[in-house]
Amino acid sequence: MRLDKYLKVSRLIKRRTVANEACDNQRVTVNGRVARASYEVKAGDVIAIRFGERTLAVEVVSVQENAGKADAAAMYREVSPGERA
Numbered sequence: 001m002r003l004d005k006y007l008k009v010s011r012l013i014k015r016r017t018v019a020n021e022a023c024d025n026q027r028v029t030v031n032g033r034v035a036r037a038s039y040e041v042k043a044g045d046v047i048a049i050r051f052g053e054r055t056l057a058v059e060v061v062s063v064q065e066n067a068g069k070a071d072a073a074a075m076y077r078e079v080s081p082g083e084r085a
Contacts, residue, residue, distance in 0.1 A: 001063050003030065003047075004037035009064065011072040012049065012056070022049065046079060 001009070007019035007028075022028050023037040027050040030039055041063055048057040058076040067075060
């Protein structure tokens with residue numbers, strides 16, 4: 001699944017267009033590298049998103065095409081920035 005779609009489906013970012021812009025502005029890294037919106041997300045990837053001064057880092061647990069509100073939080077787990085499983 002594309003990175004921008006994963007960010008939307010997992011509800012880390014509300015809209016896919018906003019996720020796309022975050023990738024274009026180099027605010028999203030995957031496994032320590034700046035990632036494009038077209039990056040294919042896999043289980044085990046560590047995604048870090050910069051929101052101004054704050055950075056949110058999550059590890060991808062599962063990739064699902066559709067997820068309800070309750071299932072979205074189960075798609076990832078929060079990790080400290082720089083941590084690798």
